[in-house]
């Protein structure tokens with residue numbers, strides 16, 4: 001269903017303003033080839049680079065990708081170590097990709113748990129792409145929705161105490177006010193959430209923000225995901241009737 005403000009591509013598809021992706025299946029991709037899981041993550045980073053560029057070219061305004069969850073620390077030291085190594089490398093590589101495509105990068109998640117050099121890499125990626133005016137690429141690392149919501153409540157409460165807010169003022173807090181305390185402050189909610197590798201769950205991703213998102217699950221493993229698969233997801237999105245709890249005008 002198209003709206004007058006939608007971006008329409010040359011083939012007539014309406015391009016979702018905000019696409020969120022749960023990239024999944026890197027480990028299985030590697031295991032099926034008898035390779036170490038880290039190879040799947042490496043291949044997954046390559047896919048990420050091409051999908052960022054594809055989305056920017058298609059006119060997507062926000063692309064939010066789940067790269068590492070607050071729960072992923074539970075994995076083996078070896079796997080977490082391999083992922084951190086990849087972050088170091090791709091954080092720098094992504095600066096180039098982002099600048100080539102006029103993409104502004106931003107991180108969400110709790111970054112203080114990362115080693116100082118990774119935190120610096122995150123800041124550099126954000127700073128060196130901040131003046132780009134095209135798509136915003138949001139990378140969710142050490143991200144978990146529940147953690148994000150709890151951090152937002154802490155921030156709000158501390159501010160309320162410090163500024164001596166009255167009970168009346170606290171009761172006046174709206175959903176919109178609260179959303180400004182989330183890591184995604186200022187961003188529109190995702191329209192389409194894509195999950196690769198066939199898993200039907202959201203794994204603590206954008207719980208607040210995707211209240212009315214459309215979900216698309218594909219069995220394709222993330223390292224095999226490509227523009228063709230992305231277009232399939234967008235075509236499927238184009239068949240959805242979004243009602244937001246209301247009724248369709250016929």
Ligand code: IPE
Nearest residue numbers: 023024025026027028067068
């Ligand atoms: C997604 O791939 C990447 C991360 C969660 C870091 P997985 O590593 O979860 O791959 P599978 O699900 O084990 O195949």
Ligand code: IPE
Nearest residue numbers: 022023024066067068069203
């Ligand atoms: C979700 O994938 C997290 C990321 C994609 C970063 P997982 O592979 O960690 O999710 P579960 O464990 O299958 O739910």
Ligand code: MG
Nearest residue numbers: 024025026027
């Ligand atoms: Mg997984």
